[in-house]
Amino acid sequence: MAAHRPVGGADYPRSRHEFDDWFPDDAACVEYLAALRWPGGFVCPGCGDDRSWRTSALSWMCIQCGRKTSVTAGTIFHRSHAPLSTWFAAIWYVTSERNGVSARGLQHALGLGSYETAWAWLQKLRRAMVRPGHDLLAGTVELAETLVDSGGRTPVLVAVERVNRQRLGRVRFGVADDGRDPVAFASETIARGSTIRGAADKQRLARVGYLAEPSAAPGVQFVASDLKRWLLGTLGQHVSRQHLPYYLDEFAFRFDRRGSTARGLLFYLLLQQAVTTTPHPRGELGNGHKA
16 A cells, blocks of 8 residues: 655645644644544554543543553653643744754744753654654665764764765765764665765675775765754754764754755654654753753
């Protein structure tokens, strides 16, 4: 069965005016979130049964095993005291700003009580931007390393699809000093049988199933330059090494969808991924910083 292709005006709002009409209160947000989490109807995460009672505005109870499940349980919204409507507004703001937002900008736009809250929300959303087990890059892929300023010069591996001579496809990043060498990174992000250009260790790549070509990687150079401009323009001089992987995920999310003119679709996609992303309590997020 073909995957459902979301349609503007039916699956997601096409404008801020339509967004306001769709989500006037928390109850509307709950219903939308439930439809994203259980598109075929409620399914108990405990026993898998699909029969349930609605026990509150947020919760369902499984008829088979009696387990109660909130629509926000196990998602990035888990145990959040903020209204879902405020979270929805945050996601709309983050995805509608083409170049991204800083925590200070999010705080001011939503009237959040503290900078720390805005910072933690952005960190949670960034963790939902690239799904574990996402589709591997394929075809012809350029692979090389660049250096990113994050409290020092941090080596970052960049893999980008080369669709044709003029056009690039999707991109993936890996912080090289996390123990990833180019071959291990390729194995995690690029489908076997692909042609890899630019990487130095061609014999090892060939041994694990890639065709390696000894050519340059101008696409990586373009992506690296774009990344550095984005980091500086959106986050300024405050990119920490600790949180760099999540900023790279945000850039990849935006780069992969750079051709989309439907900002509401990005809202839909991020919210869809948010309901399958674990909560990440604030204590796991580390210390905040000015970004």
